[in-house]
Amino acid sequence: MSKLLIVGTVAFDAIETPFGKTEKILGGAGTYIGLSASKFGVKSGIISIVGGDFPQLYLDMLEKNYIDTSGIVIKKEGKTFFWSGKYHNDLNIRDTLTTELNVLADFNPVIPESFIDSEFLMLGNLHPTVQMSVIKQMPNRPKLVVLDTMNFWMDNTLNELFEVIKKVDVITINDDEARQLSGEYSLVKAAQKIHSMGPKYVVIKKGEHGALLFNNGNVFFAPALPLEEVFDPTGAGDTFAGGFIGYLTKTEDLSFNNMKNAIIYGSNLASFCVEKFGTEKMESLSQIEIKNRLSQFKELTQFDIALE
Amino acid sequence: MSKLLIVGTVAFDAIETPFGKTEKILGGAGTYIGLSASKFGVKSGIISIVGGDFPQLYLDMLEKNYIDTSGIVIKKEGKTFFWSGKYHNDLNIRDTLTTELNVLADFNPVIPESFIDSEFLMLGNLHPTVQMSVIKQMPNRPKLVVLDTMNFWMDNTLNELFEVIKKVDVITINDDEARQLSGEYSLVKAAQKIHSMGPKYVVIKKGEHGALLFNNGNVFFAPALPLEEVFDPTGAGDTFAGGFIGYLTKTEDLSFNNMKNAIIYGSNLASFCVEKFGTEKMESLSQIEIKNRLSQFKELTQFDIALE
Numbered sequence: 261m262s263k264l265l266i267v268g269t270v271a272f273d274a275i276e277t278p279f280g281k282t283e284k285i286l287g288g289a290g291t292y293i294g295l296s297a298s299k300f301g302v303k304s305g306i307i308s309i310v311g312g313d314f315p316q317l318y319l320d321m322l323e324k325n326y327i328d329t330s331g332i333v334i335k336k337e338g339k340t341f342f343w344s345g346k347y348h349n350d351l352n353i354r355d356t357l358t359t360e361l362n363v364l365a366d367f368n369p370v371i372p373e374s375f376i377d378s379e380f381l382m383l384g385n386l387h388p389t390v391q392m393s394v395i396k397q398m399p400n401r402p403k404l405v406v407l408d409t410m411n412f413w414m415d416n417t418l419n420e421l422f423e424v425i426k427k428v429d430v431i432t433i434n435d436d437e438a439r440q441l442s443g444e445y446s447l448v449k450a451a452q453k454i455h456s457m458g459p460k461y462v463v464i465k466k467g468e469h470g471a472l473l474f475n476n477g478n479v480f481f482a483p484a485l486p487l488e489e490v491f492d493p494t495g496a497g498d499t500f501a502g503g504f505i506g507y508l509t510k511t512e513d514l515s516f517n518n519m520k521n522a523i524i525y526g527s528n529l530a531s532f533c534v535e536k537f538g539t540e541k542m543e544s545l546s547q548i549e550i551k552n553r554l555s556q557f558k559e560l561t562q563f564d565i566a567l568e
Numbered sequence: 569m570s571k572l573l574i575v576g577t578v579a580f581d582a583i584e585t586p587f588g589k590t591e592k593i594l595g596g597a598g599t600y601i602g603l604s605a606s607k608f609g610v611k612s613g614i615i616s617i618v619g620g621d622f623p624q625l626y627l628d629m630l631e632k633n634y635i636d637t638s639g640i641v642i643k644k645e646g647k648t649f650f651w652s653g654k655y656h657n658d659l660n661i662r663d664t665l666t667t668e669l670n671v672l673a674d675f676n677p678v679i680p681e682s683f684i685d686s687e688f689l690m691l692g693n694l695h696p697t698v699q700m701s702v703i704k705q706m707p708n709r710p711k712l713v714v715l716d717t718m719n720f721w722m723d724n725t726l727n728e729l730f731e732v733i734k735k736v737d738v739i740t741i742n743d744d745e746a747r748q749l750s751g752e753y754s755l756v757k758a759a760q761k762i763h764s765m766g767p768k769y770v771v772i773k774k775g776e777h778g779a780l781l782f783n784n785g786n787v788f789f790a791p792a793l794p795l796e797e798v799f800d801p802t803g804a805g806d807t808f809a810g811g812f813i814g815y816l817t818k819t820e821d822l823s824f825n826n827m828k829n830a831i832i833y834g835s836n837l838a839s840f841c842v843e844k845f846g847t848e849k850m851e852s853l854s855q856i857e858i859k860n861r862l863s864q865f866k867e868l869t870q871f872d873i874a875l876e
Contacts, residue, residue, distance in 0.1 A: 270734070320778075347754055369815060371603070401787075445657055446795070446796055446797060446798075447794055448794050448795060448798075449796055450795045466777065467777075469774065469777040470777075470778075470791070473792060479794055479867075479868060480867070480868060480869075481791045481794070481868050481869060483778070483789045483791065486755055486756050486780060486787055486789070487754070487756060488753075488754055488757055489754060489757075504601070517871075517872065518704075520871045520875045521871055521872070524871050525871060525873075553825045554873060558873075559787075559788070560787060560788060560789050561869050561871075562827045562869075562870060563788070563825075563829055563831045563832050563872075564825065564829070565832060565833075565866075567859065567864060568863060568864060
């Protein structure tokens with residue numbers, strides 16, 4: 261079975277939404293990606309860094325979900341990365357209230373020996389030089405490298421980001437970021453330009469409006485499941501990415517048709533993530549729930565018009 | 569074969585988008601609905617009113633598309649309804665520059681004898697009392713009544729609108745309007761509330777983000793086709809509605825599965841409407857183009873994950 265290496269933050273979040281408010285809880289891109297990918301029973305490991313204030317029980321929870329945490333450095337004298345934010349009624353809009361980098365400021369990722377030969381690599385949203393360092397440590401290029409990034413790195417470290425983009429197979433970004441990166445308003449044209457920067461596959465995330473997968477002329481769309489209530493969108497994009505790469509790691513099939521399935525699974529898992537605050541729903545999520553929701557996705561999207 | 573009766577504006581538009589600008593051209597909800605429904609070869613008629621300034625060649629064009637225009641009153645001493653607007657880069661946002669009601673101000677619709685027994689009725693976006701008058705003129709209730717409306721009527725004639733909503737089978741509105749009408753932010757909850765006002769089917773249009781069809785617990789999603797360029801979104805919603813009811817009129821099958829097909833056809837036709845200014849693309853659109861685009865919709869949405 262293939263192995264999945266994930267680099268991403270493991271962190272504290274404090275979240276306010278129209279539905280409520282949390283204290284400091286477990287968060288971080290690496291956490292959400294790992295939990296989501298774990299639903300496919302793949303062997304995965306996270307590289308990250310936390311401070312001495314990070315509870316052992318969070319690490320235990322990840323291990324219980326078969327996520328290798330030996331690549332998570334605990335810097336005892338430091339504090340864990342902390343983000344807090346407040347979402348508006350339109351949950352696509354949020355204000356960042358606090359960003360404390362803490363130990364993340366001098367994160368120097370080191371891949372554990374047991375994951376150096378991973379066939380699948382997920383570069384979670386982080387400084388591009390950290391992402392590049394992970395790519396360079398791998399003696400053999402993985403079968404698939406997926407990059408997630410955001411506008412912050414486009415604003416501040418664009419050249420370093422371009423170097424990473426050149427080296428990946430798949431990039432996942434949201435619609436505004438695709439427009440910023442490409443300078444094109446049309447998402448079809450944006451995807452074409454981003455293809456020319458390197459990635460064969462461009463995934464454009466549109467939050468509650470679903471996600472598009474582009475691959476040189478082919479395009480596939482996965483809707484988001486219409487939900488009665490979205491409690492907390494934090495981690496939804498990472499959960500989507502984790503579902504995408506988790507499914508591909510399990511199936512080891514990189515055809516466009518299988519990529520379609522992978523983004524449906526990404527959307528499926530993201531639809532659970534937002535139902536409760538933080539990681540709560542992802543920690544308790546069962547296989548039967550995922551399967552039932554897959555039926556809902558089929559009903560939501562499948563139609564039967566004969567093409568005579 | 570069933571007959572389709574359409575009530576809606578036949579009008580002049582002047583449009584400015586980031587891609588260009590038009591003089592006064594043919595527009596109006598009735599026009600777009602009629603042209604779209606005409607692609608299914610159904611017998612349809614429009615009820616509307618125009619002024620003495622309305623070119624006969626526009627009426628000829630509609631007749632050439634097998635749309636009965638005997639219900640379009642020509643008020644020689646009056647001027648045709650005129651709307652002009654300017655779209656932003658985000659084509660979901662537009663400013664209305666001019667609205668001249670003209671002859672529409674005292675439009676008193678009269679159904680031609682040959683359409684009084686229509687099995688399908690499309691109430692295009694108009695004053696609710698005009699819509700109600702058409703409903704009341706029909707001695708036998710049609711098999712299906714579809715209502716399109718907008719926020720203007722919710723702001724100004726809500727009680728009259730509620731009376732119309734009670735009497736229809738399907739309502740089509742956009743996402744913001746669904747929220748306004750229901751007082752619910754979640755579209756799932758909004759649809760539930762709107763069901764309770766009367767319509768068994770609620771279609772929520774999200775522009776470039778597709779459309780949702782709700783029917784008491786069932787939900788289906790039709791994406792918009794991702795396009796390289798959207799030249800002019802004017803009439804897209806009406807074209808969508810015309811495709812929806814045109815397909816249902818042709819197939820005479822009101823099952824939920826067939827409604828799914830109907831909104832896919834609505835989205836299919838709307839994707840053509842926006843490719844050129846005004847009605848230009850809809851006038852020239854061929855059956856082979858529609859069929860090819862249906863294949864694109866299948867590729868865009870259909871996936872094949874086994875549910876063991």
